[in-house]
Each structure stands twice: as C-alpha cells, then as structure tokens.
Amino acid sequence: MTAKIINGKEIAAKKRIEIGEEVKQLKAKVVIPGLAVILVGNNHASRTYVNIKQKACEELGMYSLLIEMPEETKEEELLAKIEELNGDPKIHGILVQLPLPKHIDEKKVIETIIPAKDVDGFHPINIGRMMTGQNAFLPCAPYGIMVLLEESGISVSGKNAVVVGRSNIVGKPIGQLLLNQNATVTYCHSKTKDLKLHTTQADILIVDVRIANFIKAEHIKEGAIVIDVGINRNEAGKLCGDVAFDEVSEKAGYITPVPKGVGPMTITMLMYNTLKSAKESLR
Numbered sequence: 001m002t003a004k005i006i007n008g009k010e011i012a013a014k015k016r017i018e019i020g021e022e023v024k025q026l027k028a029k030v031v032i033p034g035l036a037v038i039l040v041g042n043n044h045a046s047r048t049y050v051n052i053k054q055k056a057c058e059e060l061g062m063y064s065l066l067i068e069m070p071e072e073t074k075e076e077e078l079l080a081k082i083e084e085l086n087g088d089p090k091i092h093g094i095l096v097q098l099p100l101p102k103h104i105d106e107k108k109v110i111e112t113i114i115p116a117k118d119v120d121g122f123h124p125i126n127i128g129r130m131m132t133g134q135n136a137f138l139p140c141a142p143y144g145i146m147v148l149l150e151e152s153g154i155s156v157s158g159k160n161a162v163v164v165g166r167s168n169i170v171g172k173p174i175g176q177l178l179l180n181q182n183a184t185v186t187y188c189h190s191k192t193k194d195l196k197l198h199t200t201q202a203d204i205l206i207v208d209v210r211i212a213n214f215i216k217a218e219h220i221k222e223g224a225i226v227i228d229v230g231i232n233r234n235e236a237g238k239l240c241g242d243v244a245f246d247e248v249s250e251k252a253g254y255i256t257p258v259p260k261g262v263g264p265m266t267i268t269m270l271m272y273n274t275l276k277s278a279k280e281s282l283r
C-alpha cells in the first residue's frame with residue numbers, strides 16, 4: 001500500500017480563503033481582527049514561526065502587532081505587557097511564543113492572558129472548556145489535525161487512536177479532541193514499556209516526540225492514518241518529522257508530510273481563533 005498524502009498546505013489555503021471572506025465581512029462592521037504576538041529572546045525557530053504568523057495576518061487583512069522583548073526581560077515586565085494587551089480593544093488575540101527563557105514561569109504567563117483573548121487555547125479555562133465540550137479556543141496544532149482529518153473524509157468515531165507524546169500543547173489536547181469525537185484513545189510517552197505493542201493497534205497514530213525518524217514502518221499497522229507533528233532537522237540539516245516518511249508511507253493508508261503537513265494548519269487555526277475572538281467581542 002502507498003499512503004495518500006494529507007497536504008496540509010493545500011487544506012490550509014482552502015481554509016484561509018474562508019477566513020479571509022469572514023474578515024472582510026467583519027471589516028464592514030468596522031472590526032479588524034487584531035493579534036498581538038510577544039517574542040521574548042533570540043530563539044531562531046521561534047522567530048521563524050512568529051514571522052509566519054505575521055505574514056498570515058497580513059495576507060488575511062488582520063491587524064498584527066509584534067512585541068519583541070530581550071532575553072533578559074523580567075517576568076513582571078512580560079506580565080505587565082500582557083495586562084496592557086488584555087485591556088487593548090484593538091487586540092482580540094494575545095500569543096506569547098513558546099518556549100520562553102528559563103527564568104520566566106510559562107504557567108504564570110499563560111494564566112495572565114485573559115481567556116477571551118487566549119487564541120492559543122493554552123489557558124486552563126479554555127482547556128477545561130475543551131475537556132467538557134464547551135465553547136472554547138482550541139489549541140491550534142490539535143485543532144488543525146482535527147480539520148485535516150475531517151477535510152480528508154476520515155471519521156474518528158470508534159477508531160483506535162494512539163497519541164505518542166504528552167505535551168500540554170499537542171499530545172494531551174489532541175487526545176482529548178479525538179475522545180470528544182468518540183475515538184478510543186491511548187497515550188504513549190517516554191515511560192511506555194512496549195511502544196510497538198500500542199502503536200501497531202492504532203487506526204490513527206499521532207506522533208509528537210521531536211525525535212527525527214522515531215516512528216518506523218514496524219511501529220504501524222497496515223493502512224493506518226499517520227499524523228506527524230514533529231519538526232526536526234536531519235543530519236543533512238533538512239526539515240523532517242518524527243516519522244520515517246519514506247518507509248512508513250509504503251505501509252500507511254494516509255500520512256502527513258513535514259513540512260507542509262500539520263505546520264500550516266497550526267497557523268491557519270490561529271487565524272481562525274483570532275477571527276472567532278473578534279466576532280465574539282461584538283456580542
């Protein structure tokens with residue numbers, strides 16, 4: 001079997017046209033969706049992602065504000081900036097790019113963003129609402145994965161979904177979103193005793209471990225749907241995922257590539273969440 005490629009870039013482009021149309025309609029009501037992105041320090045990858053976010057805002061006609069703070073920024077300075085943005089009516093979404101420098105408490109930072117502007121969906125209030133199936137901002141990468149599955153005509157209900165990785169921003173929430181749609185979910189992580197025992201049972205396998213080529217053909221079931229969230233560089237410095245794409249795509253039913261898989265959908269769902277926040281500000 002050769003897997004169908006789930007093209008995240010194409011699906012993201014389709015979704016962005018829909019978002020762009022809604023932005024135009026909102027502008028007719030004199031509301032321009034506004035996103036503030038805070039970048040602390042000099043992480044090279046973070047700067048790339050922030051630039052992609054700004055470009056996406058521009059393309060969709062949204063207002064974007066980039067706040068750059070030096071590596072040595074004090075935690076209270078960052079919290080004060082967030083408080084200021086919480087009260088700024090031009091800003092509908094606030095995002096602090098992660099990871100943060102070690103001396104800053106990530107949890108405190110996330111909890112300082114008001115839930116109504118938490119377009120990353122990381123605030124405990126939004127996570128609690130997601131878990132209980134209420135209206136919430138959903139974390140962008142997991143939300144993007146759910147849209148990729150839906151747009152590929154894949155029904156989740158009743159399927160065995162295995163999540164490898166348990167980060168707060170991808171692993172834990174994607175398991176919850178799959179459960180919300182009636183999948184049977186198993187979480188695997190660094191202490192899982194026999195990884196292959198679990199992954200070979202997966203109808204849907206989600207991988208976010210940040211180790212290049214970690215999942216091989218022997219880890220998957222014939223025809224499985226494989227979603228690769230990892231972003232790594234291989235020995236040649238080329239961007240690659242956590243899944244050994246060439247061998248796994250010979251056995252899987254569907255697979256996402258890296259790049260052009262989950263990444264573009266992460267940005268698209270951020271735009272969607274910012275639009276949602278702007279719409280909700282009219283209520």
Ligand SMILES: Nc1nc2c(c(=O)[nH]1)N[C@@H](CN(C=O)c1ccc(C(=O)N[C@@H](CCC(=O)O)C(=O)O)cc1)CN2
Nearest residue numbers: 049095096097098099120140259260261263264266267
């Ligand atoms: N506050 C947040 N911080 C981080 C998040 C997040 O959702 N919110 N997620 C990741 C990084 N991330 C978004 O910030 C992100 C990573 C990758 C991509 C992407 O489009 N990747 C491209 C390749 C880009 C490249 O050339 O490197 C792809 O996969 O095609 C988008 C967003 C950690 N931090």
